[in-house]
Amino acid sequence: MKEFDIEKLERKNIYTVPDNMFENIQENVMNDIKTSKKAPVFKLNWMYAAAASLALIFGATYVFNSDNDSTQKGLNSETTYTANTKEPKTEGELAYETLKSDLTSVENNNQTVENQKSNNVYASKSVSETEKTIETPKPVKTVNKKVETQMNEYLDSFSNSEIAELASNSTQDVYLDIYN
Amino acid sequence: MKIKDAEIISLMQNPRTQDKGVRALMDAYQSRLYWHIRRIIVDGDLAQDTLQETFIKAYQNFHQFKNDSQLYTWLYRIATNEALQQVNKMKKMQKTDEDPEYHMQNLVADNTEGDAEEIQLLLQNAIQSLPEKQKLVFMMRYYDDLPYEEISKIVDMSVGTLKTNYHYAKQKIEDYIKENYER
Secondary structure, eight states: OOOOOOSOOOOOOOBOTTTHHHHHHHHHHHHHHHHHHHHHOOOOOOHHHHHHHHHHHHHHHHHHHHHHHHHHHHHHHHHHHHHHSSSSSOOHHHHHHHHHHHHHHHHHHHHHHHHHHOOOOOHHHHHHHHHHHTTTTHHHHHHHHHHHHHHHHHHTTTTTHHHHHHHHHHHHHHHHTTOO | OOOHHHHHHHHHHHHGGHHHHHHHHHHHHHHHHHHHHHHOOOOOOHHHHHHHHHHHHHHHGGGGOTTSSOOHHHHHHHHHHHHHHHHHHHHHHTTTSOOOOHHHHHOOOOOOOOOOOOHHHHHHHHHHHHHHHHHHHHHHOOOOOOHHHHHHHHHHHOOHHHHHHHHHHHHHHHHHHHHHHOO
């Protein structure tokens, strides 16, 4: 062949094509789309994956630490609970007892003994014990009154000259009386 | 065609009408895309698989389609990439001692209709003897009559390079046919 122009040649498709090929292709494509819709594939970006991992690590650390704190708090609360079981008094009860002790201290001459006893009540003793401690000053009070009457009777028995002689040493006696 | 494309795009962009859009897309472009793929791959079954994959990729990546290019240009680009990937797979599976050009000519002979003209058979053999880029440019220009500007968008080559490639491809084919035509 000497002269040949490709542009003059008829443009033909010479390959064999199976029957219903395009229908089959369309059906396959639509089936594939339906399955991909039912089970979507998530493509995870590596940056998002890294961020999620970091968040998980920090989150786990925070939760772990907060758990430790809460267990410690739990233990503390348990100890306070046990301490409370040793001292089951409420603030109201304590305030009442304080007021009561103050009032009794006004009544009683010996204030220091009363307060020391009430302080012991705050520390460790139960309500029944405090009642006992409140009851104990009663014999002390009676003893003091008896001693006082005995002292008065004893002083009445002295003559004026003897009282004058005793008065000269009164300062020392008063001092001693306080610390008896 | 322009209005048709606008309708397809509108259907594809709406999730409720997406299936209808895929159907419309396939009805409009299946024949053109099939023959484009078939001329590159030659094997009928593989061309069919590649066309299916092209439509699935188009459906999955339709959100990436920008209205600044034409729909068929975008589809041709997907189809060309899929077809070239398939050709690379075929080359890897090919026997190492077999001449690639000889292999493709055998494939053409096996897939051609019995009553095909000799000159048409020679033309297909001549096309398969071309380098990859020249083959693509020649087929899109000669068979599909695509403008150089659109081919440029599909194969990422300048219009000047495309014209040169087409000229060389045409020259080689004519020489091949002159050399091998017996009548």
